[in-house]
Amino acid sequence: MEQGRLSGRATPGGQLFDRNSSSPPQYSQGPARFYLPRPSLFSPYARLAPPPIQPSSLISSEGISLKTISELGGLHQMLGLHEHVFAAVPRDSTISLPDYQSSNRMGASFETPCGRLLIKPLQYMEMISSMKPNMWATLADEVPAWVSEKRNKASVDRTTGGAVFGSIVGGSKIEERKRCAEAVAERNVSGNLISEVGNTMPLGSVRKWSGCDRETDDILGFCLGGFGLGESMDERPSLLGAITNVKEILPEEKPRQICGLGLPEEVLQGVAAGIDLFDSTYIYHLTLGGFALTFPLEEIRRHGYGDQLSDTGRDGSKINLKATIYRKDTSPILEGCKCYTCQNHTKAYINHLLNVHEMLAQILLEMYVPNSLPIAVALFLGRVILTRNFCHLSSHNTHHYLGFFQMIREAIKGGTFEEFRQNFVETRRDHILAAALSA
Amino acid sequence: MLGIESVTAETSAPLTNPKPPPPKFNLRLAAAAAGAKVQAAAGVKILGRFNRARAAQLTLPHFVCQTPLFMPVGTQGTIKGLTTSQLEEIGCQIILGNTYHLALRPTSELIDELGGLHNFMNWPRALLTDSGGFQMVSLLHLADITEKGVTFQSPVDGKPMLLTPEESIQIQNRIGADIIMALDDVVKTTITGPRIEEAMYRTLRWIDRCIAGNCPVTHTWKLDDTYLLVKDICVKGLVERDLPGYAIGGLAGGEDKDSFWRVVAQCTAALPEDKPRYVMGVGYPLDIVVCSALGADMYDCVYPTRTARFGTALIPEGVLKLKHQAMANDTRPIDPTCECMVCKNYSRAYIHCLVTKDAMGSQLLSYHNLFYMMKLSRDLHSSIVDGRFPHSRMEMSHNGFAMLWRKKNKTNLGTSNSEAGYCKIDTIRGVKESDVITSVNGVSIFNEPEACAVLGKDRRVNWNEGFEIGSS
Numbered sequence: 001m002e003q004g005r006l007s008g009r010a011t012p013g014g015q016l017f018d019r020n021s022s023s024p025p026q027y028s029q030g031p032a033r034f035y036l037p038r039p040s041l042f043s044p045y046a047r048l049a050p051p052p053i054q055p056s057s058l059i060s061s062e063g064i065s066l067k068t069i070s071e072l073g074g075l076h077q078m079l080g081l082h083e084h085v086f087a088a089v090p091r092d093s094t095i096s097l098p099d100y101q102s103s104n105r106m107g108a109s110f111e112t113p114c115g116r117l118l119i120k121p122l123q124y125m126e127m128i129s130s131m132k133p134n135m136w137a138t139l140a141d142e143v144p145a146w147v148s149e150k151r152n153k154a155s156v157d158r159t160t161g162g163a164v165f166g167s168i169v170g171g172s173k174i175e176e177r178k179r180c181a182e183a184v185a186e187r188n189v190s191g192n193l194i195s196e197v198g199n200t201m202p203l204g205s206v207r208k209w210s211g212c213d214r215e216t217d218d219i220l221g222f223c224l225g226g227f228g229l230g231e232s233m234d235e236r237p238s239l240l241g242a243i244t245n246v247k248e249i250l251p252e253e254k255p256r257q258i259c260g261l262g263l264p265e266e267v268l269q270g271v272a273a274g275i276d277l278f279d280s281t282y283i284y285h286l287t288l289g290g291f292a293l294t295f296p297l298e299e300i301r302r303h304g305y306g307d308q309l310s311d312t313g314r315d316g317s318k319i320n321l322k323a324t325i326y327r328k329d330t331s332p333i334l335e336g337c338k339c340y341t342c343q344n345h346t347k348a349y350i351n352h353l354l355n356v357h358e359m360l361a362q363i364l365l366e367m368y369v370p371n372s373l374p375i376a377v378a379l380f381l382g383r384v385i386l387t388r389n390f391c392h393l394s395s396h397n398t399h400h401y402l403g404f405f406q407m408i409r410e411a412i413k414g415g416t417f418e419e420f421r422q423n424f425v426e427t428r429r430d431h432i433l434a435a436a437l438s439a
Numbered sequence: 440m441l442g443i444e445s446v447t448a449e450t451s452a453p454l455t456n457p458k459p460p461p462p463k464f465n466l467r468l469a470a471a472a473a474g475a476k477v478q479a480a481a482g483v484k485i486l487g488r489f490n491r492a493r494a495a496q497l498t499l500p501h502f503v504c505q506t507p508l509f510m511p512v513g514t515q516g517t518i519k520g521l522t523t524s525q526l527e528e529i530g531c532q533i534i535l536g537n538t539y540h541l542a543l544r545p546t547s548e549l550i551d552e553l554g555g556l557h558n559f560m561n562w563p564r565a566l567l568t569d570s571g572g573f574q575m576v577s578l579l580h581l582a583d584i585t586e587k588g589v590t591f592q593s594p595v596d597g598k599p600m601l602l603t604p605e606e607s608i609q610i611q612n613r614i615g616a617d618i619i620m621a622l623d624d625v626v627k628t629t630i631t632g633p634r635i636e637e638a639m640y641r642t643l644r645w646i647d648r649c650i651a652g653n654c655p656v657t658h659t660w661k662l663d664d665t666y667l668l669v670k671d672i673c674v675k676g677l678v679e680r681d682l683p684g685y686a687i688g689g690l691a692g693g694e695d696k697d698s699f700w701r702v703v704a705q706c707t708a709a710l711p712e713d714k715p716r717y718v719m720g721v722g723y724p725l726d727i728v729v730c731s732a733l734g735a736d737m738y739d740c741v742y743p744t745r746t747a748r749f750g751t752a753l754i755p756e757g758v759l760k761l762k763h764q765a766m767a768n769d770t771r772p773i774d775p776t777c778e779c780m781v782c783k784n785y786s787r788a789y790i791h792c793l794v795t796k797d798a799m800g801s802q803l804l805s806y807h808n809l810f811y812m813m814k815l816s817r818d819l820h821s822s823i824v825d826g827r828f829p830h831s832r833m834e835m836s837h838n839g840f841a842m843l844w845r846k847k848n849k850t851n852l853g854t855s856n857s858e859a860g861y862c863k864i865d866t867i868r869g870v871k872e873s874d875v876i877t878s879v880n881g882v883s884i885f886n887e888p889e890a891c892a893v894l895g896k897d898r899r900v901n902w903n904e905g906f907e908i909g910s911s
Contacts, residue, residue, distance in 0.1 A: 068768045068788045080784030325543065330553055344523070344561050348553055349516070352545045356515045359798050363522065 066130040074132030098142040098229065100151070108139050142229065224275070228260015233269065240273035264295070264317075264404060265428070268421045268428035271408055283397045288355045290322040290335045291398040295428070297407055317428050319347075321365070326351040339399035341365065368398050467684050483715050483736070491734040494823035499617040501557065502564040504532040506715065506736035507819045508810040509727065510567060511744060515540045516560045517646035518801040519744055521809070523562045529779070530813040531804065533565040533618070535739050538611055539574035543594065547613040553764065555615030566616040567739070569719075570607045572623055573688075586644075588622070620686065678711055685710050686717040687735070700729060707734035722751065724815055731819050743812050747804035751793040753811045759787075761804070766791040779810035 072078045099116060102109035107120035124139045143152070224240070231239065256275045261267055262282030270278060286293065295317035319326075319333070332342035333350070341350070341364040353361035410421035483506075487494040497504040511518050511526070514537040518526060526534065536556055541547060556566055570591060572838050583590045588603035604622040611619035677685060687706045703718060710716055713738045721727055724741020730738065743753060750762040754774045760766075761773075769787040781790075781803045793800030 065768060068770060071768075071770050072786055074787070078786065078789050225668075328549060328552060340522075346553075346559075349544075349548075349559055349561070352559075354517060356519050356540075356544055358515060359520045359802070360517045360522065362798070363520065363802075 066126055070130040074130070076132070100142065103141045108141050143417065167193075223257040223259070227258055228262070229264075233266065236266075237269055237273060238269065240275070264427055267405075268408070271412075271417070272421065276295075283366055283401055286318065286397055287362055289320065290361070290365070291318045291320050291397075292350075292365055293318050293397050294334050295404075295424075297400065297403045320353045321347060321350045322363075333396050334400070337396065337400065339396045343394040364395055366395060483713055485712070489823050490732070492732045492823050493712075493734060493736065493819045493886065494746070495736060495906075499533075499565045501566070501617050502532055504565060505817070505820045507727070507731040507823075508532050508737055508816045509722075510535050510737060510739040511809055511812070512537070512739055513560075514741075514742045515544070516556065518805070518809070519748065520805050523560065525806060526562070526809075527564070529810045530817065531564065533567050533737070534562060536566055536568045536614060536616060537574065538568045538571035538607070538614065541568075541614055542571065542610050547610045551613035551615070555613075557615060559601070566614075567618040568611045568614055568616040568620065568798070569578060570604075570620040570622040571602060571610065572607070618684065623688070654856065675709065678709065682714070684715040684717065686719055688719040699726075700733065703730050703735060704733050724812070727815065728819065731823075743808035744805045747808045748801040750800065750804065752790075752804050753808045759793050761787060761794050761800075763791075773807055774811075777811065777814075779807050781807040783811075 069075070069078055097109045097111040099109040102116055102118070106117075107118045107123070109116055109118050119139060121139050227236065227239070257277035257279075258270055258275045259279050261270050261275075261278055267278055321333070326347040329347040329351070331347060332345065333347055334342055337343075345364060350361055350364055353364070407420070408417070412416040484496045484498070485493050486496055493506070495506045497506055497508075500756070510533045511531055512535045513519075514535075516536060518534065521529075535558050538547075541550060541556070550556050550559050556568075588606070590599055590601045593600045594596070602622065607622040608619065661764055685706075687703060707716055716734065717737040718730050718735045718741075719738075720740055721730055721735075721738045722742030727738050745755070746758070750760060752759040752761055752773045753774070759773060766787045769791070772782040772785065773787060773790070774782050785803060790800055790803055792805070
């Protein structure tokens with residue numbers, strides 16, 4: 001994997017630690033997309049680099065059988081996305097929620113549409129080997145930030161415990177964390193097994209993941225588990241920082257991934273703390289409600305800010321296309337946006353589609369329409385968003401959000417991340433305030 | 440107003456001696472065609488024939504179409520789950536829009552304000568709208584057909600509303616389709632008796648109102664009913680009025696196949712050659728092939744897309760029910776011979792687990808099914824043009840179907856120039872390609888039949904002249 005450094009560690013002064021020059025924090029969408037850094041994939045804003053895909057590795061009993069997936073040749077063949085990178089994690093914020101109360105020493109428990117499933121390590125490994133993702137995370141016992149110490153410790157032990165997957169569990173306290181991380185760092189994990197470190201207590205935990213190369217025993221990176229399970233935004237930075245700021249725990253040259261942080265502000269928090277890869281289901285939930293993202297991106301920013309504030313009762317970052325004011329609006333969702341939807345359709349049309357409950361509305365708002373192919377959502381694997389030739393064909397919200405990540409990357413490269421972040425957060429706060437006041 | 444250009448003043452000439460109304464074009468449409476010249480003669484140009492089948496070119500303001508063609512139904516301004524780019528990719532030429540639904544939401548006035556349905560949904564090719572009559576009668580309670588028009592209860596507020604033929608045309612013009620339909624008096628196919636006659640004559644009167652009322656139309660089409668005798672009069676009456684095109688309707692209601700093809704055969708025999716013939720509601724691939732052989736040009740149906748949403752794919756051998764457990768481990772594509780994006784990239788097993796659980800399943804199947812129908816249309820067209828109609832693929836069930844043409848045949852329906860029928864062959868086993876059918880299901884063939892189709896083992900159809908028993 002390409003490694004590179006742009007600048008030193010983040011300090012209050014404003015330089016952000018950049019792990020990887022070709023892939024600074026990248027948004028991976030939920031059902032997640034990781035971004036595997038590859039120089040060839042890096043492209044300018046107008047043609048967004050293909051983000052990797054993350055399926056939740058949870059295969060329900062009603063889904064496709066493992067044998068059939070193997071026969072098909074794994075995920076890449078089954079989903080027809082040969083040039084994509086797949087990263088498999090067991091957790092998914094929409095259909096595979098970690099259920100820490102039911103996990104036990106036999107396996108990790110998840111709430112899925114098919115009920116509560118207990119996934120045992122061996123079972124999990126079978127899934128992984130038939131799916132053949134590019135990289136994958138080990139099964140972990142993820143717990144939210146407020147559980148007891150004892151539970152924390154248990155999660156750490158469980159995750160590291162089984163020699164089956166050689167995973168290492170991180171702990172809640174710093175000592176536990178260190179214990180875990182050290183064990184992870186030292187331990188050679190064979191194959192594509194990814195060590196998952198359970199999230200416990202205030203500090204969150206560290207998950208290691210490896211992938212790419214079966215031959216090497218080197219762990220590719222770390223995955224921080226236990227976030228996005230309900231901790232407040234205020235306490236999160238300290239949780240994150242406790243891990244990422246300590247060099248001994250996480251070597252700098254390995255990327256860090258996190259699940260469950262979806263809102264732009266949360267992403268910015270994560271980026272500030274040094275996370276590289278994100279997954280979330282933010283876009284999915286937005287689209288369900290008929291929302292379209294409109295916060296200004298790079299080129300638009302120059303023209304946009306002042307005008308945004310003048311709209312009364314409107315959140316400057318997104319619009320609800322179900323509102324009747326858009327009935328006759330023949331403008332695209334966002335002027336200047338290069339996504340398929342904005343290049344081809346008007347707000348009035350999407351408003352109509354939403355009103356008559358046509359599924360095309362969701363397609364146009366959320367999904368990539370690569371080569372005019374709607375996104376495939378493989379329910380049994382968690383939600384997988386497939387893309388073929390994303391780029392200008394992607395649909396609005398996805399395209400927009402990827403653009404947001406592009407902006408983050410450029411801000412980091414240009415050394416202006418902190419300003420960018422503050423600007424962004426404040427502008428959104430102002431809009432919400434204005435909307436609330438005028439309501 | 441609509442910005443319609445009147446080419447000449449509409450005459451109120453008596454019906455017996457009508458001057459053909461000159462084609463009228465919606466100026467807005469013409470302007471929207473990026474300055475392209477208004478096509479003065481939107482009509483049918485026949486490029487090839489085989490017996491009664493025709494392959495033609497239909498020129499419309501937005502697109503030049505090749506017939507025979509199938510039109511997917513996009514009820515509310517979209518084909519369910521597919522973008523307009525995908526539809527273009529598949530090869531759709533004309534799409535249907537449903538007047539009733541669009542007039543309800545988002546209203547024809549809004550569509551008009553936003554530049555017509557083409558602009559609204561961003562579909563650059565042709566559109567066809569129906570008159571709204573069918574939905575009104577089938578969907579709404581207390582619909583009542585009187586001389587003035589169709590009265591029904593508005594679904595919005597329950598008040599009684601009246602849809603007149605003129606109003607229907609106005610709504611359709613606001614929507615702005617290339618082809619619009621005149622309101623007809625819709626009767627159920629199962630009805631017999633004087634009601635049918637009444638319906639027929641009323642329909643003719645309504646057509647006159649459409650024409651005489653100076654309603655600008657791009658094409659006017661007419662619906663028939665199924666009662667054959669009456670249809671003769673109806674057809675004659677319509678032909679006299681020299682409309683831009685003709686539609687044969689009232690046939691999708693589940694009448695038996697024998698009546699079905701007889702009606703189509705009779706109508707196509709009587710309708711003028713240089714006008715397109717549209718058989719409404721015909722969607723099964725076999726029916727389309729049969730009607731094309733009888734001389735029809737255009738078809739529409741919800742069948743391919745609706746069956747896709749229920750998990751059924753159309754394949755040459757018939758249908759494939761992807762919900763079936765047997766599909767769960769089948770790693771082949773839906774149809775190995777199909778070249779659509781779905782068959783090139785996805786396996787049956789994958790679609791099996793998507794279908795009914797996720798919208799994506801129905802989208803993929805809709806894509807495939809429509810691709811299949813478009814391919815069928817293209818094959819029909821090119822095989823007639825190339826003189827290969829004998830070899831066009833006829834989609835059949837395992838039991839096979841044969842299409843028979845018989846020469847002049849006395850029937851109790853009066854004489855007709857030729858009659859066509861199709862019957863089910865019990866089994867295709869043992870039928871060689873060179874075999875010719877002489878009797879079907881125990882019914883013997885009339886003498887000197889004109890042509891016959893045989894389903895070969897490779898599922899190709901051969902049309903042979905003449906009949907013989909056994910193999911040649």
